[in-house]
Amino acid sequence: MEPVEINAGEYYLRAFRSDDRIDDVPALAEAFADVDTKRYMPRLTADGAPSAETFVLLMTDGWEKDYRWSWAVCESVTAEVMAGIVIHNVDHHLSSAEVMCWSQPKHRGKGVLPAALNSVLGWVYGAMDVHRVTYRHAVSNAASQRVAEKCGFTLEGRLREEAMVDDQREDQLLWSRLASDPHPEQLR
Secondary structure, three states: OOOOOEEEOOEEEEOOOEOOOOEOHHHHHHHHHOHHHHHHOHHHOOOHHHHHHHHHHHHHHHHHHOOOEEEEEEEOOOOOEEEEEEEEEEEOOOOEEEEEEEEOHHHOOOOHHHHHHHHHHHHHHHOOOOOEEEEEEEOOOHHHHHHHHHOOOEEEEEEEEEEEEOOEEEEEEEEEEEOOOOOHHHHO
16 A cells, blocks of 8 residues: 555645655654653654664555554644654454554644544545544553543543553553544534
8 A cells, every 4th residue: 555645734644754855764763762752652762763764664564565554744834743643453354443643842732643633533434444443541641641532532441550651560541433433523
């Protein structure tokens, strides 16, 4: 499958790249070096440029083999990477997937992720015929909880001691959103 680009108004979503025209490696290395990103996403923390390059290759492979879809969320004028969204654990038989996302440190709390993620979910439900998307985060990650709420996810439960945060076990919250759920704008 070829990567899909999404115009989300203020934001332009495209595949992660590292080539002669666009290089997302520095932005990824910066994001994954951030203290909060390391705290809440320890498995994806890139250790400098080599790990970020590997991340781009893995995301490219996901598109090519249709098991993971990912986007760099960019400012529509400057093309600055503001956030990242990955739809993974794609199960075509069950029509389900899971979402993982993060914001660049200087773009947190500005509504970038909810706007971009709602656009991605529209594509996932419409074009890819996915019925259920789950989202999970550590209980202490209040920013991720706000993203889940703003994107119309329903809290399903608590996964006991599922996460490692600061080398300590912590519960995760499990959220889901169905294709048949109202769009978040309809919830207001």
